[in-house]
Amino acid sequence: MNKxxxxxxxxxxxxxxxxxxxxxxxxxxxxxxxxxxSKKIRSLILYLEKRNRLNEIPxxxxxxxxxxxxxxxxxxxxxxxxEPIITDGPAQDKGSGQNSAVWIAxxxxxxxxxxxxxxxxFSDDIRCLVVECGExxxxxxxxxxxxxxxxxxxxxxxxxxxxxxTATVTPDLAATAxxxxxxxxxATAEAELNAIATQEEAxxxxxxxxxxxxxxxxxxxxxxxxxxxxRDLAGLLDLxxxxxxxxxxxxxxxxxxxxxxFNGYEGASEFYTNFFALDWEAYSLENxxxxxxxxxxxxxxxxTISDGTLFPDRVTYKLRYANDEWLITNIEVGTLP
Numbered sequence: 001m002n003k004x005x006x007x008x009x010x011x012x013x014x015x016x017x018x019x020x021x022x023x024x025x026x027x028x029x030x031x032x033x034x035x036x037x038s039k040k041i042r043s044l045i046l047y048l049e050k051r052n053r054l055n056e057i058p059x060x061x062x063x064x065x066x067x068x069x070x071x072x073x074x075x076x077x078x079x080x081x082x083e084p085i086i087t088d089g090p091a092q093d094k095g096s097g098q099n100s101a102v103w104i105a106x107x108x109x110x111x112x113x114x115x116x117x118x119x120x121x122f123s124d125d126i127r128c129l130v131v132e133c134g135e136x137x138x139x140x141x142x143x144x145x146x147x148x149x150x151x152x153x154x155x156x157x158x159x160x161x162x163x164x165x166t167a168t169v170t171p172d173l174a175a176t177a178x179x180x181x182x183x184x185x186x187a188t189a190e191a192e193l194n195a196i197a198t199q200e201e202a203x204x205x206x207x208x209x210x211x212x213x214x215x216x217x218x219x220x221x222x223x224x225x226x227x228x229x230x231r232d233l234a235g236l237l238d239l240x241x242x243x244x245x246x247x248x249x250x251x252x253x254x255x256x257x258x259x260x261x262f263n264g265y266e267g268a269s270e271f272y273t274n275f276f277a278l279d280w281e282a283y284s285l286e287n288x289x290x291x292x293x294x295x296x297x298x299x300x301x302x303x304t305i306s307d308g309t310l311f312p313d314r315v316t317y318k319l320r321y322a323n324d325e326w327l328i329t330n331i332e333v334g335t336l337p
Contacts, residue, residue, distance in 0.1 A: 001054060001055075001058075001073060001074055001076070001078060002073055002076035002077065002078065002079050003045055003049070003054075003078075003079055003082050004079050004082075005072065005073045005076055005079075006045065006057065006070070006073045007038075007041055007042060007045060007082075009068065009070065009073060010041045010057075011037065011038055011041060013065070013067075013068050014037075014041075014065070014068075015037075016036075016037045016040070017322060018064075018065070018243075019037060019040050019041060019044070020040075020320070020322075021064075021241065021243050021320070021329065022044070022057070022060050022064075023040075023044065024296070024318075024320060024329060025060060025064075025243065025245070025329070025330075026048075026053075026056055026060065028044065028047060028048075030296075032047070033047075042082065044057070045057070045082055046082055049081070049082065058070050058073070058074060063263055063264075064242075064243045064263075064264070210292075212324075213292060213297075213321060213326075214292065216321075216324075216325060216326055217290055217292065217297055217299075217319070217326055220239055220319070220326050220328075221285075221288060221290070221299065223235065223239060224236065224239055224328075225283075225284065225285060227239070228272075228275075228283065229282050229283065231276045233269060233272055233273070233276075236268070236272055237265055237268060237269070239326075239327065239328055240265070240268055240327060240328045240329075241320065241327040241328065241329045242264065242265065243263075243264065243329065244263070244264060244265070244267075244268050244328060244329060244330070244331070245261065245262070245263050245267075245329070245330050245331075246261070246262040246263075246267060246268055246271045246330075246331045246332075246333070247259060247260070247261055247262075247330070247331070247332045247333070248260040248261075248262075248271075248333050248334045249332065249333070249334040249335050250334050251334050251335075251336060251337045252337065253334075253335045280306040280307055281306075281307050282306070282307065283304045283305060283306040283307075284304065284305045285301040285303075285304060285305075285315075286301055286302045286303045286304065286305055286310060286312075287301055287302040288300070288301045289301070294321075295320060295321045295322065296318070296319065296320055296321070297318075297319040297320075297321070297326065298316065298317065298318055298319070299316070299317040299319065300314065300315065300316050300317070301315050302314060303315070303336075312336055313333060313334065313335065313336050314335040314336050315331070315332065315333050315335075316330075316331070316332045316335075317330070317331050318330035318331075
């Protein structure tokens with residue numbers, strides 16, 4: 001089998017929903033297959049190839065997509081192991097980073113030189129705007145050292161005859177630190193509140209989604225019983241996936257030689273037509289139980305009560321949730337002798 005051609009045909013002729021149905025029907029752990037359709041198909045081929053189950057894909061196509069011809073794929077020579085999926089990100093261009101650093105350094109140097117030149121040219125004019133032009137004394141350097149003691153600032157009055165008063169500034173370092181801490185604490189508290197609100201909203205939405213799915217599942221069970229009692233074949237088929245598979249074990253679950261399979265809408269129609277032909281007026285289900293796990297569910301019951309008489313059996317329904325509705329993908333009956 002040519003796996004490359006198989007991949008191309010599945011990409012071209014199937015949908016993502018059909019691939020999900022295939023994963024479910026082949027009992028493949030769907031949690032391991034995420035991403036777009038191409039990645040799912042490649043992962044499925046790799047998974048089945050490692051387990052010598054690759055022929056199950058053509059078998060599924062033959063049963064569920066009769067319009068797809070895999071003769072050329074099966075006849076083509078094996079193209080060897082399929083390359084694994086590589087998800088590494090693109091490599092970084094170290095050279096471009098070094099060139100960028102050189103350009104930034106060069107531009108910075110040019111700008112600094114330009115600013116220095118401008119300050120040199122206009123320094124005299126700037127000084128004349130601030131003080132009376134003339135010979136200026138050399139300014140005394142001011143050194144500021146952090147301290148808790150009052151800071152005394154004395155202006156230089158050597159250039160004027162008017163005495164300049166002394167100003168005393170007392171820094172409140174503790175108050176400054178407390179204010180900065182309060183601002184930081186406020187921002188942290190707001191971030192935590194936002195995170196809590198986001199988590200609560202997500203939890204609320206998850207609960208609503210679970211409730212919606214449970215209500216939809218109860219509705220499907222009731223509809224199945226109502227349609228069955230009304231002998232409404234169209235109503236029953238509306239509850240089923242196009243790839244529905246019904247298996248009758250004929251009371252011998254350990255012996256597969258007498259199992260009967262009813263596939264697709266055509267097979268389901270045959271199964272329920274035979275059921276409708278039996279002599280009964282009305283029926284109900286005994287001990288119905290449902291288990292929901294994400295997008296999949298299982299419903300079981302212990303037989304039917306027809307016209308007041310219990311006919312024991314262990315019936316199992318498998319369902320998949322998609323597009324806001326549950327659809328039955330598999331039914332197994334006749335598991336009790």
